[in-house]
Amino acid sequence: MTDSTHHAPSQRNFTEFRGIVDQAQLPSAATDLILLGDLTGRYATGSYSRLSSDRRSVVLRGDRQGAAEHGHRITAAIACHVARAGGTVDQLTQFLLHPDHEGGRHTRHIALRSGQARALDYIGRVWASASKTVSTTIALSSRHDAYEVLAALRDRIETTPWRGERGRTALRVLRAHLNFAEIAGGLLHHASERQTAEEAGISRTTLRAVYEAALKPGGWLRRLRVGHGREGSTWYLSDGDISGRGGPALLSRFRSTQFPPDPALGEWTTPETAPTADIDSTVLARLMGHDAFAHHGLGSAALMVISALHQHPHQSVAELVSTSSVSRATTYRTLKRLADHGLVQHTGETWTLAPRALEGFGTSLPHTDTGHTAAPAQGWDHIAEQHGTSGLAAQRKALHTAERAAYQQALDRLAEHRSRALVIVRDGHPVLVPTPRPDEIPPTWHTADGRVLDPLTGRPAADWRVATDGRLILITPSDQRSYDELAAAHAEALSEWESVA
16 A cells, blocks of 8 residues: 655655756656655646536546546646656656656556556557657747737748638638637647637638648648537647648649640649748738638738738739739729729829728729729728628527537536437326336336435435436436446336336
8 A cells, every 4th residue: 555645755866856857858847746756736627637527527437546647647648748858668668667766656557556567558548649749739838929829820921921811711710720829828729610610711611621731731720639518629830831831732823824834845834823922921820810701702812912901001913913822813803893992002103901800991093094093991881781691690699509509408407318209109108118228117117206216215315316318317417336236227117118018
């Protein structure tokens, strides 16, 4: 039986430990965790509790199960510290199996219970997981460092060419996740598909297609855990794969011909856009969720052009093609569309945003070449009405709200163990047909208000209720009824059914 008190290491052991620590260059937090264990309870959060079957309340775990999970979290944290410091699995083994190191209590308990070989195999699995985690993440020592990493990622996104309609849509999704990451304070964040679709101003179908075809292959975004219930999915932002930039994953099309080029004739061409871009993604993030920039409205190309002009005013068409990653033909069409609303204006060969263009209020300045006066825009809502996209965001939110409600009802039904129960009427009385499950009881065993009657005493059982399909619901964790007892109850239900039939 292990002692729960913390052992103070001897001077000799501490000297040996200090030598290993200096060699591995571990931080002070890792040193304290190895020597003294989790004194603050940082790694105990959630170890001794879990969600109940109703997914709303919390019930306690068993002491042994909670202690094992707590110990595993401490072991994984130590392994990550050693891996990030450039240590080896042998050093990790020394730290965990030393008898005076409180942080290795869980590993030594495995060795005592299951043998040394089992403990070494466990250390190997933890080390492999820690090495993979450290190689794919960035160490952040403070919130300031986290915001520096997010700012560097934002600069990387703004200078990456997002060609084609698919690429521009991928940028909207990626910028939505960057918004969530900035709120969370790090690259690791939580967001649901519906929440991301509303933020980016696109449908869930388009969101999934862009994630699978562009962001995931490009190394920009990873889903670490799929969301369930009221919890969104866990995502991790990355800086993208340099070798994959500009590849087919981000391209929808860049040639107007329907025939593929012939390499033997030297017909391979380079894209019109430059290998780098320069936009202001903050402006894009602020406007992309509005109805005016839906697919059949101004579109994503207008977002790119506006963001590029806000970053660098007074650009020619050739410069806009380079900074916005929009093809020359699409740039001309987009500028004309924005000019018709009075949102952009040009002097000579250069274009710039009109005053208050970012608020959707244009100007009625005449064109220098034709003398045509553009109708000034009255706001983004007015532009959405003109393009027939007004109300799309509200409809999308209403649809998502209905889907969330239906999903929550399904979760509530599952939490109550409900299923399609077959009830027949025999001699004017409804009879529940028992299915081969030991948690169903006949109707005669419960009252009208759902209380369960003990078949031996005939009195209501305090810990049980009955759902609408006649299945038992355990409402407190104090019930110790075994599976055999439930099976016996099911056998009695079958006997009653056979007698009725």
